[in-house]
Amino acid sequence: MLSEKSTAAVRATLPAVGAAIGTITERFYERLFEAHPALLRDLFNRGNQAAGLQKQALAGSIAAFATHLVDHPDERPDAMLGRIAHKHASLGVTAEQYEVVHEHLFAAIAEVLGRAAAPGPNGDESPGRLTPETAGAWDEVYWLMANALIAIEARLHAEQGVLAGDVWRAWTVVGRTEETADCATFRLRPADGAPAPAFRPGQYVSVQVELPDGARQIRQYSLTSAPGSELRSFTVKRVTGAPDGEVSGHLHAHLREGDSLRVSAPYGDLVLDACDAPLLLASAGIGCTPMVAMLEQLAATGHRSPVTVVHGDRSPAAHPLRADHAALTAKLHDAAAHFWYEDPEPGHPASRTGRVDLASVPVPSGTRAYLCGPLPFMRAVRTQLLAKGVAAADIHYEVFGPDLWLAQD
Structure with missing residues (x-):
């Protein structure tokens, strides 16, 4: 994957790039939208740009990919790449746009690191200095990531029978x-x-x-x-x-x-694989939408293993698709729904009042879990599931908006 020479250069400069990555991505988007305003108007989420969320997601993905290449130079983080590729495919991102990103991203890197690169006290070069060798190493990192995404996105488009950019x-x-x-x-x-x-x-x-x-x-x-x-x-x-x-x-x-x-066309990698394992479907707020679709599939296919449905919301009246959520769970052979509400109706169990707490919820051995909701909710549920013995590899998630969890396991 990453050449030995580039691995050494990236490893040496990763702390400096990591420390500056927020500034780099901010400058990148400034340059990109100044040169191509149509991208902000018609492709990027203007709300996420205003809130800085897209900048955080890009910074996290670049740092995570570079770190993975340094730690595992012969491997590729396909799970991370696949998640990004599905998002890009659904937006109609094209291979040519990776050239545009490369131009402005590396101009931002040169500008920020060049500004930060001052000689050391003994006249030696700062470890963050963007030398030709360093620039070449990070260029290799970029194109390893970009070409992998381009290939995955082409496969996804072919599966849907659409052309890149015409989804x-x-x-x-x-x-x-x-x-x-x-x-x-x-x-x-x-x-x-x-x-x-x-x-x-x-x-x-x-x-x-x-x-x-x-x-x-x-x-x-x-x-x-x-x-x-x-x-x-x-x-x-x-x-x-x-x-x-x-x-x-x-x-x-x-x-x-x-x-x-x-x-x-439809995209997304948070899907149920055909299996007989026990399942746990946890959501909060509008995050129930993919779970309702999964429950409908499980009911239609006659799933027999245990299914645990967990949902948290402000109140029963605020719970989207509440009736479907409950009715589809009831159709399954061995399933139970546990709904938590911060402002419940009279008679709602006190143990299900407030935020989701899995302490009293049975989680069978071998459970595969699927999570969707605000990031703090998913962090909390994941922590509880790990404590109950669910393997980290068996906990899957979906994020609405920029994936700020992307750089984590």
Whole structure:
């Protein structure tokens, strides 16, 4: 994978690059959007950019990939790469755009490290200095990562029968259901009348909408319909705060039956593998959407092993797809649902009030766990599952938005 010469150079400069990676990625995005404003308008999430979340995710992925190459020079972190590739594929990222990223990323690295590189007290070079050898080593790191992603994304596009950069298809809204005060489910059918593409429960689609300022912003939403249905459905939570969600707010305010919507082919690596292992499906808030799709698959296939369903929310009224969550669990041969609410209804068990606590929840040996929800929730549940003996390799997760957990095990 990484040459011996480059491994030594990257290892020597990794502390300096790691210390500056936040500044590097910030400068990278400034340069990128100054040269290509359409990327911010039509590809990148403007809310995540404003909050700095995309910068954190990029910094984490670069640092994690470089660290892995240094520690395991003959291996490739395919799990991390696969997760990124699915996101890129759903957005229509093309191979040519990796050239654009390379140009501005390495200009940012040169600018930041060059600024930081001052001679040492004895006139020796700073370990963070960007020498030609160091630049070549990090260039090798970049193209190892980029070429791996390009190859994976090409395979994903081929599996879906779409061309890179042309993942979009027109769909017609055929129904809308208000699930809670801030969540709505939209049901769609292909506008051209052709069959809907196959998907695996747990996968998501990208949705592109044109906003009042002309921007075509993209967001991802988990599919909740049955895989064999001619319809596709997804549930959208209206994002409020600083800033409010541009796309979720637009969909809630404007998308009605009969409207047209641009939707990508389905992607995503958080899917159930065919197995007889006990399962645990844990979610919080809108994170229940991939879990509902998984439960529907398990019910349709007659899954016989134990299934433990865990969900945390503010209240029963705020719990999206609550009825489906409970009813699908009840269809299974050996399953139990455990719902925690911070503000429960009268009569709700005191042991299920507040935040999710698995202390009293049986977790069978050999359980495979799937998590989706806010990062603090998933961290807490993962810690509890590890303490109960669930193997780290058997705990899988999905993140809505930039994956800030990407650099961790």
